[in-house]
Amino acid sequence: MEETRVVQGTWDISTFKFRIEGVGLRRMLDGMKEGKLVGTRCHKCGTVYLPGPFYCRKCHIEINEPTEVSDHGEIMTYTIGYADVRGNPLDEPRIAPVVKLDGCDSWIMGVLQGVKPEDVHVGMRVKVQWAEERTGSLQDMAYYVPE
Numbered sequence: 372m373e374e375t376r377v378v379q380g381t382w383d384i385s386t387f388k389f390r391i392e393g394v395g396l397r398r399m400l401d402g403m404k405e406g407k408l409v410g411t412r413c414h415k416c417g418t419v420y421l422p423g424p425f426y427c428r429k430c431h432i433e434i435n436e437p438t439e440v441s442d443h444g445e446i447m448t449y450t451i452g453y454a455d456v457r458g459n460p461l462d463e464p465r466i467a468p469v470v471k472l473d474g475c476d477s478w479i480m481g482v483l484q485g486v487k488p489e490d491v492h493v494g495m496r497v498k499v500q501w502a503e504e505r506t507g508s509l510q511d512m513a514y515y516v517p518e
């Protein structure tokens with residue numbers, strides 16, 4: 372059964388930092404420069420991750436098998452932001468979906484454009500809009516658009 376929950380509130384994440392390391396991220400960024408998404412597949416259970424961790428989260432073994440993932444996928448969940456991280460209202464709402472790309476088992480977040488907030492839904496098909504000039508950074512995957 373699907374259920375949609377609305378959580379009202381303000382979350383200050385302006386000081387949030389994260390770091391991803393390892394061969395999986397390097398592999399993903401190198402692939403993105405070529406307009407491809409390259410994850411890592413577990414040789415035991417077949418689970419595909421993007422970006423690839425150095426171990427399978429199910430089998431707890433080292434993994435290092437490059438696997439290309441589609442740049443098309445499905446929205447698994449999303450949020451709609453009406454303010455920036457400092458609480459300043461945005462001119463346009465920002466839609467941030469979490470997408471399960473075809474051929475990948477992990478989900479990856481991004482920004483969705485080309486659709487009104489009221490038209491977004493779980494299960495919606497989207498594709499990656501690549502940056503015109505790719506540099507091997509996370510910005511190469513500019514945003515998602517409806518398929």
Ligand SMILES: [Zn+2]
Nearest residue numbers: 413416427430
């Ligand atoms: Zn595994």
